[in-house]
Amino acid sequence: MVSTTDLSARPKPHRTSRRRKAGPPLFAYLATLPTLLLVALVVGLPLLYSLWLVLHRTNPITRKTSFAGLENFRIVLENPEFWDAFARTLYFVGFSLVGTTVIGLGMALLLNTAFRGRGIMRSVMLVPWAMAPISVGVLWSFIYAGDFGSLNALLNDLGLSALTMPWLGDGARALNLVALTHVWNQAPLTALMLLAGLQSMPSSLHRAAMLDGAGPVQRFYLITLPWLKPSLLFVSILTIINALMAFDIIWIMTRGGPGQSTTVFAWLGYVTSFQFLRFGEGAAILYILTALSFVAAVIIVLVLGPRRRRAARSVDLPADEKTSLGSHGSNRIRRPYDLPAPAIRPALLSPAVKTWLGRAGFRLGIGMLFIWSAVPVLLLLLMSLTPATDLIKLPASLVPSSVTLDNFKAVLFPDGGTTSTQAKRVPLSLLNSFLVGAISVLIAVSIAPFAGYVFARWPKAKIFQAGLWTMLFTRMTPALTLVLPFFVLFRMAGLLDTRSGLVIAHLSILLPLIAWMMKSTFEGVPKSLDQAAIIDGCSRFQMMVRVLLPVIRPGLVAAGIFGFLVSWNEFLFAMILTSTPDAQTIPVVLAGFLSQARFHEYGPLFAASVLSVLPPVIIAFVFQRYLVQGALSGAVKG
Amino acid sequence: MSSITIQNVSKAYGDTKVLHSLNLDIHEGEFVSLLGPSGCGKSTLLFCVAGLEEITDGQILFDGQDIAARNPRDRNIALVFQDYALYPHMSVRENIAFPLRRQKIDAETIHGQVNWAADMLGLTKLLDRSPAELSGGQRQRVAVGRAVVRNPAALLMDEPLSNLDASLRVHMRTEIKRLARELGLTVLFVTHDQEEAMVMSDRIAVLAGGHLQQFADPMTIYRKPSNRFVAEFIGSPTMNMLPDAGHPGAVTLGVRPHDLTLGGSGGFSLDGRLTLIEPAGPHYFLDVEIGGAMIKATASDIDGLAPGAEVTLRAEDHRVYRFDSTSGAAI
Ligand SMILES: Nc1ncnc2c1ncn2[C@@H]1O[C@H](COP(=O)(O)OP(=O)(O)O)[C@@H](O)[C@H]1O
Ligand SMILES: [Mg+2]
Numbered sequence: 004m005v006s007t008t009d010l011s012a013r014p015k016p017h018r019t020s021r022r023r024k025a026g027p028p029l030f031a032y033l034a035t036l037p038t039l040l041l042v043a044l045v046v047g048l049p050l051l052y053s054l055w056l057v058l059h060r061t062n063p064i065t066r067k068t069s070f071a072g073l074e075n076f077r078i079v080l081e082n083p084e085f086w087d088a089f090a091r092t093l094y095f096v097g098f099s100l101v102g103t104t105v106i107g108l109g110m111a112l113l114l115n116t117a118f119r120g121r122g123i124m125r126s127v128m129l130v131p132w133a134m135a136p137i138s139v140g141v142l143w144s145f146i147y148a149g150d151f152g153s154l155n156a157l158l159n160d161l162g163l164s165a166l167t168m169p170w171l172g173d174g175a176r177a178l179n180l181v182a183l184t185h186v187w188n189q190a191p192l193t194a195l196m197l198l199a200g201l202q203s204m205p206s207s208l209h210r211a212a213m214l215d216g217a218g219p220v221q222r223f224y225l226i227t228l229p230w231l232k233p234s235l236l237f238v239s240i241l242t243i244i245n246a247l248m249a250f251d252i253i254w255i256m257t258r259g260g261p262g263q264s265t266t267v268f269a270w271l272g273y274v275t276s277f278q279f280l281r282f283g284e285g286a287a288i289l290y291i292l293t294a295l296s297f298v299a300a301v302i303i304v305l306v307l308g309p310r311r312r313r314a315a316r317s318v319d320l321p322a323d324e325k326t327s328l329g330s331h332g333s334n335r336i337r338r339p340y341d342l343p344a345p346a347i348r349p350a351l352l353s354p355a356v357k358t359w360l361g362r363a364g365f366r367l368g369i370g371m372l373f374i375w376s377a378v379p380v381l382l383l384l385l386m387s388l389t390p391a392t393d394l395i396k397l398p399a400s401l402v403p404s405s406v407t408l409d410n411f412k413a414v415l416f417p418d419g420g421t422t423s424t425q426a427k428r429v430p431l432s433l434l435n436s437f438l439v440g441a442i443s444v445l446i447a448v449s450i451a452p453f454a455g456y457v458f459a460r461w462p463k464a465k466i467f468q469a470g471l472w473t474m475l476f477t478r479m480t481p482a483l484t485l486v487l488p489f490f491v492l493f494r495m496a497g498l499l500d501t502r503s504g505l506v507i508a509h510l511s512i513l514l515p516l517i518a519w520m521m522k523s524t525f526e527g528v529p530k531s532l533d534q535a536a537i538i539d540g541c542s543r544f545q546m547m548v549r550v551l552l553p554v555i556r557p558g559l560v561a562a563g564i565f566g567f568l569v570s571w572n573e574f575l576f577a578m579i580l581t582s583t584p585d586a587q588t589i590p591v592v593l594a595g596f597l598s599q600a601r602f603h604e605y606g607p608l609f610a611a612s613v614l615s616v617l618p619p620v621i622i623a624f625v626f627q628r629y630l631v632q633g634a635l636s637g638a639v640k641g
Numbered sequence: 642m643s644s645i646t647i648q649n650v651s652k653a654y655g656d657t658k659v660l661h662s663l664n665l666d667i668h669e670g671e672f673v674s675l676l677g678p679s680g681c682g683k684s685t686l687l688f689c690v691a692g693l694e695e696i697t698d699g700q701i702l703f704d705g706q707d708i709a710a711r712n713p714r715d716r717n718i719a720l721v722f723q724d725y726a727l728y729p730h731m732s733v734r735e736n737i738a739f740p741l742r743r744q745k746i747d748a749e750t751i752h753g754q755v756n757w758a759a760d761m762l763g764l765t766k767l768l769d770r771s772p773a774e775l776s777g778g779q780r781q782r783v784a785v786g787r788a789v790v791r792n793p794a795a796l797l798m799d800e801p802l803s804n805l806d807a808s809l810r811v812h813m814r815t816e817i818k819r820l821a822r823e824l825g826l827t828v829l830f831v832t833h834d835q836e837e838a839m840v841m842s843d844r845i846a847v848l849a850g851g852h853l854q855q856f857a858d859p860m861t862i863y864r865k866p867s868n869r870f871v872a873e874f875i876g877s878p879t880m881n882m883l884p885d886a887g888h889p890g891a892v893t894l895g896v897r898p899h900d901l902t903l904g905g906s907g908g909f910s911l912d913g914r915l916t917l918i919e920p921a922g923p924h925y926f927l928d929v930e931i932g933g934a935m936i937k938a939t940a941s942d943i944d945g946l947a948p949g950a951e952v953t954l955r956a957e958d959h960r961v962y963r964f965d966s967t968s969g970a971a972i
Contacts, residue, residue: 207726210693215787216714216743229730328762328782328816339753342792345744347715354710 027461030543038454038518039470045511046477049488056487057286075283079291084263085271092247092267095182096299099246100239102186106375107193107238108231113368114194115201124369125198125631126624127377132191133619133630134380135572137590140255141597141612142383143184145605147171147256153382156399164398174264177257181265184256185249187379192245193238195634200234201227216345236307243299247292248481251574255594268292272483277579282487289484296479380616387411387613391606410610426607428584428592433614436588439505439577440570444563446506447513452559455521456547460530471522474515485511486579493580502586508576513566520565520633524558525551557632564626565633571618589615642827643703643794644669645690650699652685652851659685660851662699667795669704672821672828674838677848678874683831684723686848687797690829691718703794714743719788721798725780727772733759733783734768740791758790761820778809785817795827802837814841835875839863847871869893869969872962878926881936883911884966891966900960903927903940907957911936915950918943929954 060071079085114125131139146153149169158167171177208230212222228235250269253259259266259274266274268288276285352360382401386394387410389403414429458471489508490499498504528551536546552559574590581587587595593615596608622630645667652660659682667673675683688694690701692713700707708716719740727736737758741751759765762782772780781801788796801817802810818841821828832838838845839859847854847862847870855867866872872880872895881901883894896909913931927938929952938954946952963972 205724205726207722207724208728210688210691210713211720211722211726211787212728212739213693213713214691214716214718214720215740217739218714221743226728229728232730328785328820338792339757340750342741342746342750342754344717344792344794345715347711 027457027464027467028543031457031461031464031467034453034543034547035457035467035470037450038514039473041450041510042470042473042477042514045507045514046473046480046485049485049492049511050480052488052491053286053289053484056282057290058283060283071283075287076291079284079287084266085288087263088266088268088271091178091265092295094178095185095249095267096243096246098179098182099185099189099249100242102183103190103193103242104235104239106186106190108197109368110190110194110372111197111201112227113365113372114198116365118365118369122627123624124372126627128194128372129191129623129627129630130380130616130620131187131376132189132195133568133623134188134616135574135590135619136188136249136251137255137572137574137593138383138612138615139184139188140252141593141608142379143180143187143252144171144256144597145386145609146379146382147180150397151395151399151605153386153399153401156401159398160401171257172261174261177261178265181253181256184252185246187375188252189242189245191376192634193242195631196234196238196241197231199631199635200231204230232307236303239303239307240300243303244296244479247296247299248483250481250483251590254574255597268295269481269483272481276483276487285487286484289481292481293479293484300479380620383609383616384613386605387609389606389609391604394605394609410606411614413607414610414614423604423607425592425596426604426611428587428595429589429607429611429614431584432587432589432592435502435505435586436571436590436615439502439509439586439588440567442502443506443509443513443570444566447510447517447566448559448563451514451517451562452521452525452552452555453547454518455523456525456551458518458522459525459528460533471519474519477511477515482512482575486575489576490579498580500581500583500586504580505577505586505588508580509570509573512569512573516569517562517566520562521555521558524555524562528554557629561629561633564622564629568619568622568630571615642669642825644671644705645795645827645829646700646702646705647686647690648700648702650686650689650701651697652682652689652694653697658851660689660696663848663851663853665846665853665856667827667829669827670825672818672826672830672841672843674830674832674842674845675848676832676835676838676845676874677854679833681848682851683833683848684799687720687799687829687831690795691720691797692716717791717794719791719793719796721781721784721788721796721801723800723803725772725784725801725804727780727783727787729772732769732771733764733775733786736772736783737764737768737786737790740787744791754790758786761789762786777805778813781805781813785820789820789824789826793826795829796821797829797831799831800833801830802832803834810837817841836877839875847874849874865971866962867971869895869964869971872964872971878937880962881938882964883931883934883936889967892972893964893966895962895964896956896960898926898937898939901936901938901954901956903938903946903952903954904942905955907955907960909956909958909961911954913952913954915946915952916948918946918948927952927954 057075058070058072059068060074061068110128114121114128145151147170149155149172152170154170155167158164170180204227208226209222212226217225248269249267250273253265253267253270254273257265259270269292272285272288272292275281275288279285385401385403388406388408389410390405390407391410393400393403414426417427417430454470458467461467486508493499493504498507532550532554533546536550537543541549571588572590573588574594577588577591578594581591584592589611593608593611596604596611645665647663647665647667650660650663651658663686665673675686677683685694689696692708692711696709700709702708703716728739731739734755737755738751741754746754755768756765759768762785764779764782764786767775767779767783772783775783781804784801788798798817802813805813814837820826830838830841839862842859844856844858845862846856849870855862855871857865862871863875866875869882873882876897876899878898880895880897883896885891885893901911911929911931913929913936915927916930916935917928919926919928923941925940925943927940927943929936929938936954940946964970965972
């Protein structure tokens with residue numbers, strides 16, 4: 004009944020005004036077209052193919068392929084290995100979630116305090132996250148390595164040789180250490196998000212709570228944590244997705260082993276598809292992984308999401324701005340209770356001691372932050388400067404016999420005789436990485452902002468909402484799902500082993516990413532600017548190019564830098580879609596060092612790792628502002 | 642309620658001195674405004690009293706007791722922040738109850754006390770809303786409620802009305818003053834709005850650049866400004882200044898537009914050319930050019946006057962203020 008009265012009460016729309024409000028202008032469609040087309044091509048097509056894969060089975064003997072319905076899912080779900088991997092995945096995700104949240108929160112609280120050198124410490128904090136997971140894996144697998152590993156070397160140097168062990172040799176320990184490494188890589192992302200949340204908190208909140216009698220611990224739980232809830236919600240979802248998709252470091256550090264002890268879903272999907280070549284089942288596992296991401300996101304939203312207050316909105320009170328305060332008559336108002344002043348708490352410590360303790364604790368925290376973030380990276384640098392023979396000396400020691408640039412010479416200026424084939428690939432791979440990154444970013448940055456603009460300005464139009472959701476969905480789709488279709492399609496198109504092929508593959512990540520970032524950026528630009536430009540005689544296109552793009556240039560730069568880093572660090576596509584050095588990027592070459600079965604060339608490996616880490620480190624220090632802005636507006640890099 | 646004594650209080654951030662040896666003596670139950678232009682150190686002084694900032698030098702006494710060693714939460718001070726600082730994730734009820742909860746008061750007392758405050762502030766129907774669901778004026782009342790609910794030794798307010806629209810601001814200043822009087826609160830009220838300070842305060846402390854300029858009741862400040870800064874800061878439109886510089890002992894004359902009238906009486910007179918007439922309701926403001934300077938005056942009647950006319954303005958001698966041209970001090 005209510006609805007009918009509502010309907011009849013609503014004025015009938017005028018025909019002319021309806022026509023005018025018919026929807027976004029043609030420009031909006033044209034602006035999104037390139038992005039959506041490309042996304043459909045580089046994401047949609049492979050997804051369709053993987054959908055086909057998951058619904059078909061290939062007879063291994065006759066090599067005949069037939070429609071199998073959900074058979075692949077049934078087989079996967081009946082496999083006990085799947086459930087073991089499921090349990091490990093949950094453990095890994097739980098470990099990462101707790102680890103990144105606790106450590107990230109600690110880092111954010113430290114870096115939210117003003118102190119000299121805060122900017123530098125923030126850059127230092129960002130380095131483990133800016134590094135490629137492959138480099139992270141190389142670094143930590145050497146730290147944990149059996150004979151020559153740095154951790155064992157350190158123990159030897161400290162006279163604790165009895166404690167040395169092959170750290171990744173034991174199953175449960177390996178899983179924990181890989182998860183810890185993942186936490187090391189991911190915690191800065193959490194810290195960054197929480198730091199942004201903390202910095203938007205008005206200082207008056209804590210001051211008010213202080214005056215209201217809340218101590219530091221109470222303020223943390225009653226003020227800071229609730230304030231951070233939305234950030235925590237968001238970052239938890241991100242952390243869970245990133246943990247579910249963690250693949251690169253497992254590839255480097257344990258390859259699912261020892262035994263099956265680090266075989267999580269992503270790895271199981273990879274092995275099933277690319278080692279056992281059971282593409283249908285592999286795809287099924289990866290679809291289950293995608294579903295898990297969704298379920299996790301929903302659970303987090305239910306747990307941490309905004310609670311709706313009952314009836315709060317439905318009560319519409321009359322405007323009562325000009326209320327009279329105090330007694331409404333002439334009597335003096337009385338408190339119902341005569342509250343005594345709160346008792347003054349006797350101070351346990353004198354203010355001076357308290358200040359001193361606070362300062363000491365803070366310094367300790369900063370010291371720990373430095374050790375956690377920078378020391379492993381400095382160790383990598385030290386190892387790259389250590390003569391190759393020292394690295395495989397027994398008993399291992401952290402102290403090099405001398406410092407040398409030979410390792411860098413070996414990878415940067417390979418000569419015919421002494422350098423190994425793998426080391427010779429480093430210079431070209433650096434060039435490849437750079438070219439692929441730069442070109443993908445250029446393409447993405449020249450078309451995605453138009454889509455981002457439309458998404459920001461016409462958020463209600465169904466068609467653009469659909470586009471946006473597609474982009475979000477790609478974020479929850481493991482790259483593993485896309486890589487096999489890419490491989491097949493590229494083989495048909497002759498794009499394997501080409502940089503163009505890699506550019507296309509990376510665009511499948513960068514386009515949604517940058518469109519999303521640009522959407523957030525444009526949301527911060529007032530609409531009146533568009534209107535002013537149009538009134539001043541610009542066409543929509545001119546408005547974009549002449550007015551809006553210059554306005555959002557910092558956001559554009561941030562997106563570019565961020566996108567470059569993503570491409571530079573990308574491993575999976577680069578590995579599967581290349582097989583010769585022609586188009587291999589630096590992460591692939593790094594991984595290649597480890598695949599050389601017998602001979603581990605640690606010297607050149609570390610030199611190459613340092614080179615691979617150099618651009619991310621430079622970006623973390625020089626373009627920190629852009630990197631942070633990029634992370635916050637896109638918040639999508641793993 | 643307590644009295645607050647501020648003795649030789651100085652405050653510096655590193656090398657920049659923000660407060661310079663201030664002395665203020667605020668009686669119990671008194672309503673004192675800290676008035677000054679933005680950046681002059683008003684909030685800093687408030688935060689020093691509350692214990693949120695440490696003072697570099699001097700003493701602050703509550704009821705004669707030095708409170709330097711006391712934490713902010715042991716000073717029993719309530720502060721209404723400029724942005725209200727309502728806890729965004731708590732309902733209005735939880736916000737108001739927050740300080741009582743921290744004192745571990747029993748639930749029944751808290752309930753009664755919160756309802757009392759809500760009733761007094763007209764918030765009863767809003768108790769279950771969250772701050773985001775309130776208008777600016779309602780938020781401001783919640784902030785006041787949270788401040789007065791616990792019987793504080795003093796109520797400090799940092800420009801609490803500056804975020805309200807003009808007519809509500811005028812309404813609320815009367816209401817807050819009345820509330821403070823009825824509850825017998827000692828209030829330290831920060832504002833940069835001279836009119837607000839005039840109508841609300843028992844006494845006004847005028848600050849400039851961290852120095853106390855004058856501390857007196859509103860009419861004394863208005864009628865007997867201690868220096869040129871106070872004279873120009875108080876009163877609207879601003880007092881006319883007729884400078885006479887260039888020689889030692891030079892004197893600048895000041896006269897308020899309201900005291901300088903067309904066709905009035907008095908021994909002080911100025912001749913000039915009328916350039917603009919601004920109707921202001923009860924009277925007109927006249928802009929008169931006198932020797933190259935613009936002077937504002939008032940007239941109750943402008944019959945037959947038009948811009949360009951030669952006019953004579955008069956003021957009573959005792960309404961003409963004299964300031965030392967170099968030091969600015971009143972003579
Ligand atoms: N934490 C701080 N560090 C350095 N200077 C400060 C700090 N807080 C305030 N100031 C300076 O102290 C002066 C007074 O500030 P404030 O008390 O906020 O002024 P008001 O409230 O009167 O506008 C300003 O010049 C301001 O720049
Ligand atoms: Mg202020």
